[in-house]
Amino acid sequence: MRPTVHDIAAEAGVSLATVDRVLNDRPGVRGVTKAKVEAAIASLGYVRDVAAANLAKSRVYPLVFILPEGDNPFMRGLEAEVRRAGLHSAIERTRLSVVTVPAFDAAALADAMDAAIAEGVSGIAAVAVDALEVFAAIDRAREAGVPVVTLVSDLSGSGRDHFIGVDNIAAGRTAGSLMGRFLGNRPGRVAVLAGSMRVRDHGERLEGFLAAMSAMPNARAILPVLEGQDDPDLSFKLIADCLAAVPDLAGIYNLGAGNRGLLKALAVRGTGLCVIVHELTGETRGALESGVIDAVLNQDAGHEVRSAIRVLRAKADGLSVNAAQERIRLDIFIKDNLPPAGPDEE
Amino acid sequence: MRPTVHDIAAEAGVSLATVDRVLNDRPGVRGVTKAKVEAAIASLGYVRDVAAANLAKSRVYPLVFILPEGDNPFMRGLEAEVRRAGLHSAIERTRLSVVTVPAFDAAALADAMDAAIAEGVSGIAAVAVDALEVFAAIDRAREAGVPVVTLVSDLSGSGRDHFIGVDNIAAGRTAGSLMGRFLGNRPGRVAVLAGSMRVRDHGERLEGFLAAMSAMPNARAILPVLEGQDDPDLSFKLIADCLAAVPDLAGIYNLGAGNRGLLKALAVRGTGLCVIVHELTGETRGALESGVIDAVLNQDAGHEVRSAIRVLRAKADGLSVNAAQERIRLDIFIKDNLPPAGPDEE
DNA sequence: GAATTTTTGATGTACGTAAATCAGAAATTT
DNA sequence: AAATTTCTGATTTACGTACATCAAAAATTC
Numbered sequence: 014m015r016p017t018v019h020d021i022a023a024e025a026g027v028s029l030a031t032v033d034r035v036l037n038d039r040p041g042v043r044g045v046t047k048a049k050v051e052a053a054i055a056s057l058g059y060v061r062d063v064a065a066a067n068l069a070k071s072r073v074y075p076l077v078f079i080l081p082e083g084d085n086p087f088m089r090g091l092e093a094e095v096r097r098a099g100l101h102s103a104i105e106r107t108r109l110s111v112v113t114v115p116a117f118d119a120a121a122l123a124d125a126m127d128a129a130i131a132e133g134v135s136g137i138a139a140v141a142v143d144a145l146e147v148f149a150a151i152d153r154a155r156e157a158g159v160p161v162v163t164l165v166s167d168l169s170g171s172g173r174d175h176f177i178g179v180d181n182i183a184a185g186r187t188a189g190s191l192m193g194r195f196l197g198n199r200p201g202r203v204a205v206l207a208g209s210m211r212v213r214d215h216g217e218r219l220e221g222f223l224a225a226m227s228a229m230p231n232a233r234a235i236l237p238v239l240e241g242q243d244d245p246d247l248s249f250k251l252i253a254d255c256l257a258a259v260p261d262l263a264g265i266y267n268l269g270a271g272n273r274g275l276l277k278a279l280a281v282r283g284t285g286l287c288v289i290v291h292e293l294t295g296e297t298r299g300a301l302e303s304g305v306i307d308a309v310l311n312q313d314a315g316h317e318v319r320s321a322i323r324v325l326r327a328k329a330d331g332l333s334v335n336a337a338q339e340r341i342r343l344d345i346f347i348k349d350n351l352p353p354a355g356p357d358e359e
Numbered sequence: 360m361r362p363t364v365h366d367i368a369a370e371a372g373v374s375l376a377t378v379d380r381v382l383n384d385r386p387g388v389r390g391v392t393k394a395k396v397e398a399a400i401a402s403l404g405y406v407r408d409v410a411a412a413n414l415a416k417s418r419v420y421p422l423v424f425i426l427p428e429g430d431n432p433f434m435r436g437l438e439a440e441v442r443r444a445g446l447h448s449a450i451e452r453t454r455l456s457v458v459t460v461p462a463f464d465a466a467a468l469a470d471a472m473d474a475a476i477a478e479g480v481s482g483i484a485a486v487a488v489d490a491l492e493v494f495a496a497i498d499r500a501r502e503a504g505v506p507v508v509t510l511v512s513d514l515s516g517s518g519r520d521h522f523i524g525v526d527n528i529a530a531g532r533t534a535g536s537l538m539g540r541f542l543g544n545r546p547g548r549v550a551v552l553a554g555s556m557r558v559r560d561h562g563e564r565l566e567g568f569l570a571a572m573s574a575m576p577n578a579r580a581i582l583p584v585l586e587g588q589d590d591p592d593l594s595f596k597l598i599a600d601c602l603a604a605v606p607d608l609a610g611i612y613n614l615g616a617g618n619r620g621l622l623k624a625l626a627v628r629g630t631g632l633c634v635i636v637h638e639l640t641g642e643t644r645g646a647l648e649s650g651v652i653d654a655v656l657n658q659d660a661g662h663e664v665r666s667a668i669r670v671l672r673a674k675a676d677g678l679s680v681n682a683a684q685e686r687i688r689l690d691i692f693i694k695d696n697l698p699p700a701g702p703d704e705e
Numbered sequence: 706g707a708a709t710t711t712t713t714g715a716t717g718t719a720c721g722t723a724a725a726t727c728a729g730a731a732a733t734t735t
Numbered sequence: 736a737a738a739t740t741t742c743t744g745a746t747t748t749a750c751g752t753a754c755a756t757c758a759a760a761a762a763t764t765c
Contacts, residue, residue: 015449017751028714033753041712043762060450064410065751068720101681103361104406186695197543225695315683335447337661340698345691349532349571352686363721374744379723387742389732411721414750 016057025053036061063330067106075108076325077129078164078318079139081116085243085270087292087314088140091164094318107322116243117211119144126150129159136160136325138177141168143213148172160328162321165312166214175324175334179312179343181214185221185268187343188289191308192222192264193229195287201263202234204255208243208269218268218291233263241271248274253281263287276300293346301348311344362403371399382407409676413452421454422671423475424510424664425485427462431589431616433638433660434486437510440664453668462589463557465490472496475505482506482671484523487514489559494518506674508667511658512560521670521680525658525689527560531567531614533689534635537654538568538610539575541633547609548580550601554589554615564614564637579609587617594620599627609633622646639692647694657690 022032027050034042035050042050053059066072078095080088092111099109112129114121122139123146129137130153137154141147141163148171154161155172167176192203205222207215219238226235239255241248248271256262256278264287267275272290276297279288290297293311300306320339327334346352368378373396380388381396388396399405412418424441426434438457445455458475460467468485469492475483476499483500487493487509494517500507501518513522538549551568553561565584572581585601587594594617602608602624610633613621618636625634625646636643639657646652666685673680692698 015751019751030715030754031713034713037753039754043712046712062414062751063450065414065720066753068408068411068414068722069751069753071720104409106410180696183696187693190693190695195540221695313688319684338665342659342688342690342698343696344688345693345696347533347536347691349536349567350529350689350691352688361721365721376724376745377743380743383723385724389742392742408721411750412723414752415721415723417723417750 015062016059017062018059020057021050021053021059024057025050063332073106073108074135074326074329075110075132076136076138076322077125077132077134078109078111078321079122079125079129079137080111080113080164081140082113083116083243085116086272086294086296087165087270090292090294090314091318094314097315098318098322102322105322105326107326109322117142117209119146123147123150126154126161130154130157134159135329136162138162138164138321138325140164141166141171141173141213143168143211160325162324162328164317164321166212168213174328175339177317177321177324177339177341178214179341181217182221184291184310184343185218185223186225187221187345188218188266188268188308188310189222189225189229191345192266192287192289193226193233195307196233196263198231199263201261202236202259203264203266204236204239204252204259204262206239206241206248206252206265206267206269206271206275208271209240210238215269222266222268241269241274243270245271245274245277247271249277250274252278256281264289267291272297272300276305279305293344293351295354298351298354301346301351304348307347309346311346312341313344317341361408362405363408364405366403367396367399367405370403371396409678419452419454420481420672420675421456421478422482422484422668423471423478423480424455424457424667425468425471425475425483426457426459426510427486428459429462429589431462432618432640432642433511433616436640436660437664440660443661444664444668448668451668451672453672455668463488463555465492469493469496472500472507476500476503480505481675482508484508484510484667484671486510487512487517487519487559489514489557506671508670508674510663510667512558514559520674521685523663523667523670523685523687524560525687527563528567530637530656530689531564531569532571533567533691534564534612534614534654534656535568535571535575537691538612538633538635539572539579541653542579542609544577545609547607548582548605549610549612550582550585550598550605550608552585552587552594552598552611552613552615552617552621554617555586556584561615568612568614587615587620589616591617591620591623593617595623596620598624602627610635613637618643618646622651625651639690639697641700644697644700647692647697650694653693655692657692658687659690663687 018032022029032050035047080092095109095111102109112125114125119142122142126137151161151171151173160174162175162177163173165178210216239251241251252275267290288306289308290306291310293309297309301309324334324339364378368375378396381393426438441455441457448455458471460471465488468488472483497507497517497519506520508521508523509519511524556562585597587597598621613636634652635654636652637656639655643655647655670680670685
């Protein structure tokens with residue numbers, strides 16, 4: 014049987030009320046008495062029964078997800094996963110909400126965070142934009158005792174409690190390595206399509222990709238990065254132009270969104286190319302199955318959302334997180350290991 | 360605010376005691392009254408507060424993991440993960456235990472399951488052996504109301520409640536596809552090392568591998584399967600002989616355990632080969648980093664254990680499981696996306 | 706040493722559910 | 736219609752913790 018507060022009181026030779034004061038950091042306990050109680054807690058190995066405590070407090074955890082607006086399929090998938098998790102959230106005493114802000118807009122993100130803090134949420138999960146306003150907002154959250162996790166794109170160096178997403182340098186490296194191996198000794202140059210270098214994840218992926226490509230036994234020229242702003246139309250134009258201008262194009266790596274434009278351009282001309290993209294959606298799944306795309310690198314939105322919830326709750330309760338469980342893995346999908354289509358793929 | 364039993368009682372116009380009788384299937388409620396209560400439950404959307412219920416029942420969930428004995432690193436890793444999960448299990452009112460039985464021994468497995476049922480456990484997770492005794496034992500568990508999940512190797516067609524592990528046909532297909540792409544137009548034959556065809560997972564992997572290899576554009580001869588019984592010494596001998604006898608060997612796929620023997624044989628002679636194996640351990644990680652192995656297919660033992668616990672608890676409570684969350688993914692590791700070494704790799 | 710402040714104990718209620726008891730009401734049988 | 740059986744209601748205790756109140760004890764100050 015697990016020890017309870019009663020056992021601690023008996024062990025420490027104090028009353029239940031005193032144990033309660035120590036446990037919940039209430040005033041009016043002498044140093045020596047506090048030490049006695051803490052010794053009893055340690056010696057008995059007491060751990061607070063969070064379920065019972067939450068019951069007594071009738072506590073709920075309001076959590077906010079702040080996501081970029083727009084038709085980025087991955088972000089919309091993330092939003093869908095939050096809503097799906099919300100269906101079961103009552104059971105876990107969690108109340109989830111989603112706030113969307115213009116993409117790449119640091120001020121809007123900071124405002125949304127401040128609003129959440131003012132509302133008294135128990136935790137914030139946000140796709141971070143790399144800007145000073147955001148750093149400052151995170152600091153304000155921290156001062157208010159509101160845990161913050163960054164989603165998908167990290168902001169290491171800030172006061173965020175945790176990052177939930179893949180190692181984007183490794184993701185880029187993986188793409189480069191696969192591209193090199195799949196191309197083998199075939200000749201030709203390689204194009205890279207990105208969204209914007211103003212989010213860290215894109216920069217990191219590029220860095221990893223270039224490193225892996227240059228480490229390959231047979232060197233291969235890489236064209237200047239195309240910035241498609243995660244916009245399908247712009248991406249289409251950039252890729253179409255590239256296909257026309259570069260007759261010896263051997264491969265394309267899209268490290269951002271805008272797959273729709275890329276696929277549209279490839280539908281016109283585009284066989285024999287090695288194509289590697291990010292994020293498994295209905296479209297990329299189809300292209301993988303039909304052989305237009307060779308590999309899809311993916312981060313599971315459902316896992317990320319559930320991980321964010323677990324981490325924020327743990328932080329809100331002052332508990333530790335299981336790092337191994339919360340590591341978000343980079344999925345490599347080829348035609349042969351596609352999972353059954355889930356509801357989150359549009 | 361979520362509705363409580365009191366709200367149902369008021370809505371249905373009955374007493375708390377009657378609501379309790381309906382909710383917990385206790386006798387002494389007329390059909391009409393029961394229907395009234397159930398209507399109230401449905402209309403209010405009542406969901407039992409499991410935390411409060413467990414508190415009231417002071418319920419614990421004793422769960423048993425039945426794993427094969429021996430020095431199979433993956434199985435030992437699984438055991439380690441169960442023990443690790445056990446450290447935190449008190450918090451979740453779960454009590455975990457591990458029972459080991461001789462590998463591939465159906466009778467021993469069935470006996471262990473019967474013992475667990477007799478002890479009154481809340482759930483059983485077992486690495487299934489494909490035999491009639493095991494089918495029968497699963498049926499007995501089902502009759503006793505004890506949920507059973509199969510781990511790693513499935514037993515579809517039996518009464519097991521859930522399978523926790525990867526799609527092994529897809530795993531084999533993935534290995535075949537990667538092998539074909541990595542080899543490109545390089546000539547040479549390919550060897551396959553297996554443990555035993557008496558466990559379903561090995562058979563399924565082989566099936567997928569052969570299918571993917573034969574679907575490749577350039578056909579490639581595959582040598583007869585070597586059965587190493589998951590034994591390092593036997594595996595070493597088989598591979599060493601093969602290396603000596605087949606001068607044009609281009610690739611090796613080890614779909615079972617016994618990686619230690621394979622690596623030992625490769626250390627003697629073995630560069631330029633494409634090697635794909637299963638299960639990330641300290642050894643396979645090192646071989647991946649040094650370039651001896653090209654890819655490692657993995658199933659995360661920690662995820663499997665946590666998934667088994669979640670599923671068994673849900674089944675014990677008669678709740679539904681989130682299929683998307685419980686799908687175990689096949690990880691593809693190449694040198695570039697290796698995760699930081701965890702404590703579960705020996 | 707008296708007055709004051711600080712610390713501690715004793716006790717009760719609450720959270721939402723489980724489970725038991727016993728009395729009373731309704732239905733069924735005779 | 737009486738006797739019996741089957742339902743239903745009212746009430747209580749419990750689970751482990753949170754939180755509040757008030758009295759009593761101990762420590763501090765003057």
